[in-house]
Amino acid sequence: MDRGSSSSLASSATVGTNTNHQRHFQGYGPDKMQEIDAGKMAHNGKALTGRYNATPTYGFDNEQNYCLNSQQLPSPMPPPPYALARVSSTRNFELENHTPPACPGSGPIAMTNGTIQLRLRDGVRIDMTLDKVRVLNQRSMVAVALSRNCSNSALIHPNGRILQSGAKVEIVTYDGMKGNNFVRYAKMWYKGVSFISEACALIYLVDTAGTGTTTDTFTDLTKDYTLAVFYDDSRHGPSYMAEAHDVIANSAYICTEDGTEIYDINGFRITQAADGLVKVTRVDNKCLIRTSPGNGSATLTTPGIHCTASLGKTSHLFVRRNEKRMHFDGSCFIVRNAGHSAGFNENNLLIVY
Known part of the structure; x- marks a missing residue:
């Protein structure tokens, strides 16, 4: 039933998919990754496609040591729940935060690697180069x-990861609430x-x-592509x-x-409300990044992509x-x-609408 030679699946079909999954991962490893085609986002492909170790460290601040000629990107964020490395749900990751927390109005600072850093309340940090922005919601x-x-663009959330490279968008999803261990791409x-599905x-x-x-x-998204x-x-x-x-x-x-x-800064407006909600917008209003340290929500909106994510009762990734x-x-x-829908249901069975 290959797309190149046969018709589509029957409407409303339900097909079991819990079979050996090794077949679809042929060619899906660090040595056979599909290249990121837009902007040549990495000078060192191996640094971007290496998998996590089984016992990674959780260091949001390690990337400030990045230098222009680094042979390897800094330590990534922790691996997604259940995905690939299958980190134990009982393991606690500790933030490696060696900088004192920001005081309200303490302002941005210039880092030795030529970036600008702004630390906000509730563990939110804004990193900026002269032309780019990155938001970390550590909590x-x-x-x-x-x-x-x-x-x-790239987004990491407890419910999954998103990487946009021009007209291509790659996604991996997993349940951040840990109600199941399904991983879908x-x-x-x-x-x-x-x-x-995995x-x-x-x-x-x-x-x-x-x-x-x-x-x-599918690109291996276990690295921190942000x-x-x-x-x-x-x-x-x-x-x-x-x-x-x-x-x-x-x-x-x-x-x-x-209290807002x-x-x-540099063509961006950054706001943090009294409840901790952070918004980053461009002066031309062509992009929006929003995240809340209180409820795990995140939004990314640009002319080319719109993403939302949350935890709790409205847990989702869109x-x-x-x-x-x-x-x-x-x-x-x-x-x-184009008017057609398909996917996997709560039992990881294929559904075609």
Whole structure:
């Protein structure tokens, strides 16, 4: 039933997929990763596609030691629950935060690697180069990065990971509430939306004709791709420290009567409400990053992609690019394209609508 030679699957079909899953991972390893095609986001492919160790360290601050000629990216964020390394749910990861917490209005600082860092309340940190931004919500294990022209972006959340490379969007989902151990993958690209479950032997494609099987590859997203989006091809490094100081000197800060803090830095407006909610917008209003340390929510909106995620009663991960959609509620995983829908239900069985 390959897409190139047969018709789509029958409507409303339910197919068991709990078979040996090794077949679809042929060619899906650190030595056979599909290249990131937009912006050549990494100079060192091996650094971006290596898998996590079984006992990783959890260090949000390690990336400040990144230098322009590094042979390897800094230690990544912890691996996703149940995915690949299968980290024990009883393990506690501790934040390696060696910098004193920010005081309200303490302002941005220039780092030795030529970046600008702004520490907000409740464990939220904003990193900026002269042309890019990255938001870390340490309390909720959320990270978001955006390139200068919004063509590349990445989001990490307890419910999954998203990597946008131009017109292509790759996604991996897993239940951050730990109600199941299903891991599903999707890729939005010019052919449609490809998707698969870790426990499935077949890869499916939803295109303009419907749903059928196909052959495809998926990028290993266990690395922290927000670092690649943030650092690659950006103006940072010791030679840019003087410009970083100039940006800080020209920044502005106010605190409103209701306790909202507002920073205007390098064409970005950063606000943190009294309840901790952080918003990062461009002056041209073409992008939005939003995250809350209190409820684990995150939003990324650009002209090319819209993503939302949350935990708790509304736990979900949602991605939209043009007519393509992916929605995950912690158990059911659905992709949509050109009026056709398919995915996996709460029992990890294939559903075609």
